[in-house]
Amino acid sequence: MSMRFGLLGTGPWARQTHGPALAAHPGVELVGVWGRRPEAAAALAGELGARPYGDAEALIADVDAVAVALPPHLQAPLAVTAARAGKHLLLDKPLATTVADARAVADAVEEAGVRSVVFFTLRFGEGSAGWIERQAAAGGWYTGRADWYSAVFSADDSPFADSPWRREKGGLWDVGPHALSVLLPVLGDVTSVRAAQGPGDTVHLTLRHASGASSTSVLTLTAPPAAAGVAIELRGTQGVVGYPEDIAGEATDALAHAVTALTSGTPHTCDARFGLRVTEILVEAAAQLS
Structure with a gap:
């Protein structure tokens, strides 16, 4: 039904x-x-x-x-x-x-x-969700980073460039949730938060997690188009593991x-x-x- x-x-x-x-x-x-x-x-x-x-x-x-x-x-x-x-x-x-x-x-x-x-x-893409689950199960992570360099406001063709709430809140609120959705299930809940302002709407976020690991994120909607992209990396007893962008799949x-x-x-x-x-x-x- x-x-x-x-x-x-x-x-x-x-x-x-x-x-x-x-x-x-x-x-x-x-x-x-x-x-x-x-x-x-x-x-x-x-x-x-x-x-x-x-x-x-x-x-x-x-x-x-x-x-x-x-x-x-x-x-x-x-x-x-x-x-x-x-x-x-x-x-x-x-x-x-x-x-x-x-x-x-x-x-x-x-x-x-x-x-x-x-x-x-x-968290719902078939490839990306599986990758996150495998890293959470592996454990032993010392530190991680999840950087979202978006060009929503600097590119010429983003359908989201006219969004008033994104203009007001910036990358912290638009792409920050993406970073946290990866870091929290892998490294644990956040116990300490530090944030600093970068150029434009850029925010540099540093977190301490319940597992003892730390993480950083760079979050922006105003990256130069040539510098746009996502970079996720974990370091720990498993070595260095990077997120393969080709597994992200379609949003639909x-x-x-x-x-x-x-x-x-x-x-x-x-x-x-x-x-x-x-x-x-x-x-x-x-x-x-x-």
Whole structure:
């Protein structure tokens, strides 16, 4: 039996990833689309064979689960509303940009007894998720780094360059969750946070982990296009292990795995409580930036 989904959001991420993955998933019936711009909701719903909704709560009432592709300050209150209505949640990163908002989502999920999955792309890509699991199982890591040099604001063709929340929050909040989604399952929870401002929106993040290991991350959306890329490396008793970028796969495939995780009924470690923890770390880092 298919799970009835509603899609909240009509921006580039909804059009390129959430919408196509939901519409193609064999375990999903995509019922409707809501967005802040009715004309965009109508256009996307038409492309996906779904119904446009003019009211988010009306769509929530008609489905079993919602997928959210909205800025974090909009995602959090709608997620609370959906959870309290008994709907399962497929959420995006970051869960929220304040601890209070993130905790409200996590608490609402637990109180309602619904399932939640937060879509951290590398944790659901078939190749990348397997790589992370193998490094976590290996253990013995001394230090690690997870650097995200993105050119969202410096390249000419990024569909996300006009995103107001990314302009305001920068790389710490947009690509920082990706780095943490790799480092935490491998090195353990964070016990100490240090952050320093670099050029543009660049943030240099240094973490101490419960395992005793340390890690660093460089996070930016303003890297020169020629310098853009992701670099993940671990050092320890296993030697030096780098992340092979050719295993990342397509975001739509990863989203499909996230949908399967939500519909399967088996709890996933990337749930709202994990999303809360990521928000707590980012808030602590942001407080140290001048």
